[in-house]
Amino acid sequence: MKRWRLTVILACLPGLVGSAHATGGWKVPAVAKKFPNGLVVVVSEDHSAPTFGLCISYAIGFRLEPEGRTGFAHLFEHMMFEGTPVAPKGTFDRVIESGGGSNNADTRYDFTEYVDTAPVSALDPVLWLEADRLNTLDFSPNHLENQRKVVEEEVRVNVLNAPYGLFYAIDLPGKAFDRFPNAHNFYGDFKDLDAAKIPDVEAFFKHYYAPNNAVMAIAGDVTPTEVFAKVEKYFGGIAPRQVPPKPDLTEPPQTAERRFTEQDTLARVPALAIGYRMPPRHSHDAVVGALVGELLHNGQASLLYQALVKDKKVAIEVNGGVNFVFGNPFEYDGPTLLTSFIIYPPNLKEDDVLSAYDAVLSGFAAQGPSPAALERISAKMQSDWYANMEVPIDRASLLSHATLLDGNPERVNEIPDELARVTPDEVRAFAGKYLAKTHRTIINRVPAPASGRNDRGEKGAR
Amino acid sequence: MTRRILTIFFLLFLAVAPAAGTEKEQPLPKDLPPYGELKPFRAPQVTTQKLANGLTLWLVPRPGFPKVSYTLAVRGGMSADPQDRPGLADLLTATINQGTATRTAKQIAEELQAAGGDLSASAGSESIMLGTSVLTSKAAVGLALLADIARNATFPDSEVELGKRNAADRLRQQESNPFFLASRALAKALFGQHPYAVTSLTQDSIAKTTPQELRSEYARHFRPDQAILVVVGDFGPAEISGSAESLLGNWAAPSTPPVPAVEKPSSVPPHAIFLVERPDSVQTTLALGSLGPTESNPDYAATRVANALFGGMFGSRLTLNIREDKGYTYTPGSYVVSRRTAGIFQTWAAVRNEVTGATLNEIDYELNRMATTSPSEEELVHAQRYLVGNQAIDLQAQESVGRSLARLWILGLPPEELGRESERIGKVTIQDVDAAASRYFPAARQAIVAVGVEKVIKDQLAPFELEVKPAP
Secondary structure: OHHHHHHHHHHOOOOOOOOOOOOOOOOOOOEEEEOOOOOEEEEEEOOOOOEEEEEEEEOOOHHHOOOOOOOHHHHHHHHOOOEOOOOEOOHHHHHHHHOOOEEEEEEOOOOEEEEEEEEHHHHHHHHHHHHHHHHOOOOOHHHHHHHHHHHHHHHHHHHHOOOOOOOOOOHHHHHHOOOHHHHOOOOOOHHHHHHOOHHHHHHHHHHHOOHHHEEEEEEEOOOHHHHHHHHHHHHOOOOOOOOOOOOOOOOOOOOOOEEEEEEEOOOOOOEEEEEEEOOOOOOHHHHHHHHHHHHHHOOOOOHHHHHHHHHOOOOOEEEEEEOOOOOOOOOOOOOOEEEEEEEOOOOOOHHHHHHHHHHHHHHHHHHOOOHHHHHHHHHHHHHHHHHOOOOHHHHHHHHHHHHHHHOOOOHHHHHHHHHHOOOHHHHHHHHHHHOOHHHEEEEEEEEOOOOOOOOOOOOOOO | OHHHHHHHOOOOOOOOOOOOOOOOOOOOOOOOOOOOOOOOOOOOOOEEEEOOOOOEEEEEEOOOOOEEEEEEEEEOOHHHOOOOOOOHHHHHHHHOOOEEOOOEHHHHHHHHHHOOOOOEEEEOOOEEEEEEEEEHHHHHHHHHHHHHHHHHEOOOHHHHHHHHHHHHHHHHHHOOOHHHHHHHHHHHHHHOOOHHHOOOOOHHHHHHOOHHHHHHHHHHHOOHHHEEEEEEEOOOHHHHHHHHHHHHOOOOOOOOOOOOOOOOOOOOOOOOEEEEEOOOOOEEEEEEEEEEOOOOOOOHHHHHHHHHHHHHOOOOHHHHHHHHHOOOEOOOEEEEEEOOOOEEEEEEEEEEHHHHHHHHHHHHHHHHHHHHOOOOHHHHHHHHHHHHHHHHHHOOOHHHHHHHHHHHHHOOOOOOHHHHHHHHHHHOOHHHHHHHHHHHOOHHHOEEEEEEOHHHHHHHHHHHOOOEEEOO
């Protein structure tokens, strides 16, 4: 599905397409080119500083990792830094840091991104190294064993040793969805991580790390002509590969509210996570959903902050939105949630919070937002969206994701205008349709009595 | 190969020392293209101005990206909190936007949102910073709101009451976070009774603070002669300077004395292990720290270079050892932080319980290796180029420029320091790194905090033959 969209939409683009500096707000330039091996490259020229940001996104994320190998897409991401036959482990980091820059990577539901930023003098070696690790890897069992340990420490620091343990991002989709691709623990069960072997790494690499399954965006002190020539030089010799067709990811419909309680041995203050299933990604409703998520959660002016924290005083903090914690509300391509994560006072009950929450949502579904509220949030989302494109590494990331998921880099310039056109009626209709109780899943996470603990935190000065 | 590339495509202003390295790195791939010629970085150009009431104004006009970032900082912060109200500045920042003479909390939030902004308010050890980034088209609104909050906050009784309740619960929640616990314990271990030891609220302090106390602390901190406004982004300098004059020019400085400067800490932190018991921990969170140079100390640049190659970058010795070789941890790291009268050198690692002792042993080994042996030329250049390049990259974001400049002003340094820092880093020699590392890095200088389950890690700490005691 993904590759189909990429192929068709980009086929409409000639080799070089200048950006439209059309009406409306600020636009970033974006010029795209598809190479014969299927690699799509987007360039955003910006000479405000002698640096570049690069993001290469592969259309493989948590969703497509095999059953019995939860966490593998992310473990594999680590293996991409473990060297190749000609550039051994450590080379990439050393070259980019000595070139004055840094690198990183992220695995998400529908893609894995590798990002680099450096003074532009390091562009050639960095491109060479990105091409080198797309060509082949050093499939070393020792390195796999090392990174398996590192990843398990990452899971400990972010999940097992952390209050709340990301339950709003891991457990909530697990309860809200029914099928493995959307519901499994993406960070990985240790038994699955332990079971991962080199043949798994080789197969994953062969299937998904193909030039025709990737979009690379480069923003900064470069020109499209220069970048395309370098890409031809360094990536041109990498052959396209057969990428497995994307499986059907759709969920059976949800027909009833789902509620759960979890005990947390580390947290001292209770929290709620509420998730509503969102409409398919490529629909106008998804744009309305993104805006609704921000109306409800964006900052102290948001409806939920004003109602729950200020008016009813039933919450300490409210956070959330569509695709919450996995990026902006447009960076996904499969079943996803509008999530609310609410930390509430220990002396209150779950239902105190939930009844105040429901009052906000039912009022919203009945009356819709005021035009003033809509105007405010669209200004805020425009401002936040621009902030995502301020520095080259972030702009490259946004362009790469938009091109991979929508087949069109110009999408990054269209989204603020589309958000600004959403009407109160559309919001009301959206709330009535998608924010129904039967479409939601709730987890109440409460402090557990800890083993050997005598202080549960009440007035517990330490 | 490494040598060839680094020599030929060297940053022009880095001094090339011909010293032979003690550590040979692997040769680079033979086909790897060399770095291109380094283009010079332009440090942000800052126009400085002082209003008649003493308010400092630093402007960095950068046309293009259509937003404006404001940072308003005042001297003071948590080190200036009344002795019996530790962390009060933190509560002050949590409630400062909850009402002014002419706006309710909700109005402030909504007007800012309509301008594309949010208020960030944070209390540091010796500053309080307010900030917002708004759309260029709403630049005037953003500044008007920031000025209103800085001048006319009212701390309404009902808002303070709610702010206190939420601060108490937030503190309970923070106390379940091992990094919060480690950082609080480390500050106390390093500074004892000195004001730099205060890094957060206490339940006692929250319970006792009154709205009136917040108002008087606000009046003591927020005065034009102890404040700076930094504006970065897409704006006309004359316009913004005019707005600042009209919104802040008649802000009167009181005749009362300003928040006093913090004395230099006199005591030496103990080399001991401070345990913070955290039941059910599956990792030990280790934090080591010692006093380091301040930013105005001649050692500072060399210490930053030493820190980068010890634990400050991904290719650092510590990361290569305890992550990339041994797999003990995900995010080890070390940091150099400067306050006005003291610097802090810190090393962090969160590791599974069973390798607590082994990790501490490796950290000690790497600290002492830094302190007693010289880095290779390759390592030195790697660290220098990393620091210089990444500073330029960080300074691409408006907010980052605003905060960096405000921080310099708080430290009593001029805006030109932003560019000079990179120049100084480029001039650091192996001898400078050796001197700084031998001064600040020896393992025997470090105070050690371990947050975890005592009965699980106690035996692993015994071989270090250090005093093990509960965190202060």
